Amino acid sequence: MKKQFVLKSFIADNLVAVIFLAITIASIPLSGLSPVHIIDDLMTRIGRNAFLVFSLILPIMAGMGINFGMVLGAMAGQIGLIFAMDWGIGGMQGLGFAALLGLPVSILLGWIAGSILNHARGREMVTSYILGFFFNGIYQFVVLYLFGSVIPLHNRAIALSRGFGVRNTLNLEPVRQVLDNAWLVKIAGVRLPMLSYAIIVVLCVFIVWFKKTKLGQDMRAVGQNQHVSNAAGIPVEKTRILSIVISTVLACFGQIIFLQNMGNMNTYNAHDQTGFFAAAAILVGGASLTKASIPNVFAGVLLLHLMYIVVPMAGQNLFGSANIGEYFRQFIGYGVIALSLVIHAWRSRREAEKARALLRSEGEEA
């Protein structure tokens, strides 16, 4: 039967995206920003941020909901960057060095996070959120106390004056905008960082290829029904851990790309917002806790960034105070996540009831 396009069910399905779009479009004229400026800003932000949001796809596919623990990957990336800056490695080599150093750290952190989440079945998301905080404490301990004392720190420029611990803000001058300027195309005033886009395309190819592999298939199976997968002999625990490991590694690379574009790194807070932002983006893009696809990521990043550019300015012009816009932006971000979680939970309950009713009606006429 052809799926005829019912407007009402389309709206009901991606209620979140529709509300979001309405608010954003309404505030574009209010913001008083020229379209070129908006598009230009949007393009750089997509180049900078999309990679991070992709790291959420695999855990959703493996049935672990939104992996707020991707913050661990961001921390691994930052540790890689600290070492790169310690040796003052510039250009692409700097990014490569940071990524390669961040890789083993993020694999280890991903493995630890995965096994902990396996112990908290049914409440993975809140556990991954708390995991993010917990490792934030450990990250601060390592970076503020071990660097320079236990871990040799060569370059005095990034150390605190007391000799150990890394500075609050780290200047990433040697690697600043390296990816963006490597292959920059300018069309009608809009800068397009083609190399960043190329990397994102490579990531999409990886995800499409991964879904076709046996491990990808196992992950989809585990995501839908752990019991049946287990009975079929799929190593459920290991598969879930691998999905978290890959997500953490992607978050590590994503954070490096993000910070390279920003040009400097707020050593102790840069990773805080990554989990929140990526979750809001993928949910706005129409993903749910059990189904997420590449279009969801692109739509989400586009919409959320459009909002992040336009709404604060709109708030400024409308209410005359910038921080209303700022708070409004945060409110929308958190509101979107809360709303999508509620809709998802409500819909899965309704489906369960519908299935039972179906069973009953079938039982009725049999």
Next chain:
Amino acid sequence: MNTTDMQKRIKEAAADFGWPRIIIALFLAVLFILAPFVKVSIASSLSDIINRFGMNALLVLAMVPMIQSGCGLNFGLSLGVIAGLLGSTMAVQFGLTGWAGLFGAIALSTPFAVVLGWLYAKLLNRVKGEEMTIAMYVGFAAVMFMSIMWLILPYSSKNMVWGYEGKGLRTTITLDGYWNRQLSDFLAVRLSDNFVFPTGLILFVAASCAVMWLFLRSKTGTAMTSVGSNPDFARASGIDINKMRTTSVVMSTVFGAVGILLYQQSFGFIQLYTAPLYMAFPAVAAILIGGASINKASIVQVVVGTILFQGILTMTPSVINSLLQTDMSEVIRIVLSNGMILYALTRKSKVTR
């Protein structure tokens, strides 16, 4: 009673008391032993701990109803805190001072707390499973929404509003001249030069604990506990599960509102905007340190947990800093509180199925 029986008894008590709590208690004891060696006065530390206990006890107590009724850890406590902030800002706006100020604030915030709690409960009842994550983000969204409201709502009292614009509230509003330390200084006893016992505050906390203890023994309280440990059992005995969950959420939000008022009066300021964002986590950590699980919590655990948690928070900066000449207290606080929550989340739920 032969020795094996004794060992079994001790092991059982230890397991029941929970290994992490023993480790934390020992850690606190070590800090107290070290204090004199690093010239940290025990008296002022004790006075600090008692004060902080009084400030936070009610926020931790607010966790009990929802845990008992099976709604899990109340990461949406910020809703209660918002109700409290609304009540206290209105009390200051009406210029209520002294006792009238404090109790006026409580009276003003309770209706907000009940309404917010009721809406929050409606949402949670519709969404069984992943309640904690949803509670957290609903709380965050509400705090952000209120941050906008603080700028728009028509407050006019001069010492609350931004000076130059005359509209929108300041981030912190002083309570001097209103009901600052109203409870803490009431019948305060000066035990030694730097140890003042805030009798009023502790009495209020004791009274609230008594109210909660009585409620848990009441008919509805018993019903609520049964919903937490076995919802099917409760339903079979004719209990309206959703009604019980709603009562527990409303109670938790009201206790959260009164809790923040207690916190403010001893802290001396009303903190607005993003201050309540992370209010829930220390309270959750405290009750878990007290030995509560995801669906079982008692008043004793609230008291023990708050004392241990606040004890660590007060002692680490002073003792550890002078010991290692570095401020490790921030790291210890984060690792300790979140470690406890992780420990509780990853333990099999204690209720036997």
Next chain:
Amino acid sequence: MSNDTPLLRLEGITKDFSGTVVLENVTFDLRAGEILGLVGENGAGKTTLMSILFGMPVIRETGGYGGKILVDGREVRFSGPFDALDAGIGMVHQEFSLIPGFSATENIMLNREIAKGGIIADIFGPRLSTLDRATMHTRAKTAISRLGIEIDPEMKIAEMPIGHKQFTEIAREIDREKVRILVLDEPTAVLTESEAEILLDAVKRLAATGIGVIFISHRLHEITGMCDRVVTLRDGKSVRDVPVGETTVEEIAVSMVGRDMAPPEKNQDNRVFGEPILSVKNLWVDMPGEVVRNVSFDVRQGEIFGIGGLAGQGKLGIPNGIMSLYPAGGEVLFKGKTLPRGNPRTALAEGIAFVSEDRRGVGLLLDETLEWNIAFTAMQSQNRFLKSFLGGLVRLRDEKAMKELANTYIDMLEIKCTGSKQAAKELSGGNQQKICLAKAFCLEPELLFVSEPTRGIDVGAKAIVLDVLRKYNRELGVTIVMVSSELEELRSVCDRIAIVSQGAVADVLDPSASQAEFALSMAGLRESGKNRIKEN
């Protein structure tokens, strides 16, 4: 398999779960290409036997099994389900083990996907080899065609009719290269008549290709229609093993139930009963696994009314529906007035109590003390055991009264425990059941529903529980409706017994009726006068 060694031989299989013997000297053969029907009441040991055959870990964990399993004449000992699969034994359970979001092909090839190797697979291990979907598609098509039915291999399971789901699962089992023995556990339970027929033809076609099939079902007409031989299991013993040609449906039914003991002595005090206290008309209840379609019966005041029948036929749904623990419809009159439905509280208030069949899940608060467990329902629905202060504004638990209540019942029902403060989880099965009974008794109900009161408790405790029920009815004149799968107990306690089959009352029999009558109505075949269940 030309020579006479059977494809599969079970020899003297015995199994006990911590003392209670569940299987005793079960012996039968299965030849290649033969369809063997396995019948028996629930609790006769069928599921345990199949778990032993399939090497399920639970068997090893509870002390392994006695006797031998021989495949092609050689003894085999399976350490896990995958050894059984390698030995060529496939099993299809009643509840589907399928991934809803996957297509038929993906389900059939679950964890046996065909994948192309590659440089990456060599480095990072085989799990990164890409799937060869084309070959998987053809493999699935052949497996499905062997069943002789048309299913689109790319259709998602969630969108499939129930019948197709069953075929997909069977296709998965027969797709395994070495499958030679296929066990079907009540495959037609959820199918419509037409779907069942297609399934049975498909199974026959499979057997013809040389696969040995063990077919477990409660629908005796299916057994006679399709199997070559029938083995009956009763109380863990293989009591009968006979080719289908030499037996009839009635004989099979009797063999399932018949413990040909003398009918219970006619209870002398010919009891006189009052007006019907409860009358149920066209009740339907939507309880998972126990669908009640159209049940009507009356219970007279002071009577002990039994409800029997095989598992899954809906008998347990009746009390749960009346107490509105599950969505239900139809008319229920209690003492002449229609009983409003929607919340268990209304039934409790009217004076109806219910002892649930799920003792640990619904019946008890395992972590709380005995006092709590016993007094709880009375406290909540009748406001007893409460001390009220400030004119009823605050009502606190009256711990002392609860302690007294608990102790009276502990003595009355001789509950073995260390005192009323002990947690319910520490008691034995029998004593836990007594606590549930005490909880219902202290409500002083006029009508008491009791579901499976003797399930999972030792024989000694069974007799005591039944005695308590009988005494409670005789001394206080409380009407009891007892639902149980233990036919003997129903016959020894109840005044009348209704047999429920396929969600409707097949017949209401006197306890002294013959075994065959019971067996046939249980199998839903008996031409009883009143409400003949139409062959749906």
Next chain:
Amino acid sequence: MKGEQKHGGTKTLALRAAIGVAYIALLALFLVTGRTHTVLIDNKADPAGAWQAIRGMTVSVNGGEAVEYMKGDRDKVSVKGQKMRVRVEFFDGRDTEEYSLKIPFIEDTLLLSVPKLAEGLDNPMEPFNLYADNKARTDAEEGERFGQEP
């Protein structure tokens, strides 16, 4: 990333080893080629009079843009890699000189005195300890609040 492999064949082990070696090699390559040093191009006279500043010149490093230096000027250049080609064009008519120098891997910042280079004195380029003299500036920056409510 290592899925369990049924066959622990030598082929896989060999490939795994190769991957490991490649990982280390790549790291080393990035380290060496990417290493960036800050070089201070200096045109000051020696206070002890050993050499005089050059009246005027343009200096281009590694083919980069030629920057004008007058007497007493000093400017910062960041140089990637351990080798450095310096082209100096003198205003006072001397012919252009081309020098190539090696930068020690360890040093972050170095001071190149062009006058010493031009006059062929030994070790014209020495490590420059940025932090010895102006400790004050680093303290100020570190004063910011760090660490935060989680």
